[in-house]
Amino acid sequence: MKKLKLKRFAVIGIYGAILLTALGGTFLVSQSFSRATDEEETVDYVDDSIIQNDVPVVQTEELKVLKPYSDTSVTIEKYFYDYQGDQTQQEKSIVYHENTYIQNSGMDFKAENIFDVVSILPGTVLDVRDDELMGKTIEIKHEDGTYISVYQSLSEVSVKKGDTVTQGQVIGKSGENTIDKEMGNHLHFELYQDGVIVDPAKHFDQVVTKKAE
Numbered sequence: 001m002k003k004l005k006l007k008r009f010a011v012i013g014i015y016g017a018i019l020l021t022a023l024g025g026t027f028l029v030s031q032s033f034s035r036a037t038d039e040e041e042t043v044d045y046v047d048d049s050i051i052q053n054d055v056p057v058v059q060t061e062e063l064k065v066l067k068p069y070s071d072t073s074v075t076i077e078k079y080f081y082d083y084q085g086d087q088t089q090q091e092k093s094i095v096y097h098e099n100t101y102i103q104n105s106g107m108d109f110k111a112e113n114i115f116d117v118v119s120i121l122p123g124t125v126l127d128v129r130d131d132e133l134m135g136k137t138i139e140i141k142h143e144d145g146t147y148i149s150v151y152q153s154l155s156e157v158s159v160k161k162g163d164t165v166t167q168g169q170v171i172g173k174s175g176e177n178t179i180d181k182e183m184g185n186h187l188h189f190e191l192y193q194d195g196v197i198v199d200p201a202k203h204f205d206q207v208v209t210k211k212a213e
Helices: 008-041 087-091
Strands: 060-064 075-078 094-097 100-103 107-110 116-118 123-131 135-142 147-157 170-174 186-193 196-198 207-211
Touching: 123 147, 135 170
Parallel strands: none
Antiparallel strands: 060 207, 075 107, 094 100, 107 186, 116 170, 123 135, 135 147, 147 170, 147 186, 186 196
16 A cells, blocks of 8 residues: 655644644633633632621610619618528517518618609619508519519609619609508618519619610
């Protein structure tokens, strides 16, 4: 069988075509890579500035528990009955009514003249009623979720059930009640923490935390 021989110019043309094809392929690959790189460089990435600028959903505020009055002439007439207290203190914590000695479940504050009664913390009025023995009564649930305060033997009431009150707001005035009538003008105050009655004196001026508006 006869071998075919390509002329020299034909061989050169073939090699030239191969070289051009190779160069063209290299160019196309480099262009694709360049476009991909440019696209990557234009991507915006999320940095930590979003997290740093977040505002807390719930803010808190610290408050000190007030005494239920602001008049400096008010004094303590009877203390909370503490089962673990000394005998002298316990004797000052007994209420005598209809030939019966009763352990005092709160504190009694007395003054010669009628004085303003204030809310010890911000809160919502749970109840306002006229009790046969304890006189006009106000119950307030406080925003920290821990305390309920009770104000009794009032002569006047200036809030109603469902009202929102601020700390230190005047809610009524001192007066008298039936069970402690000989005490005259005073305020009987009780404090509950997590549903348990406690000694108010141990909680006045204590710091509590509430949700800020």
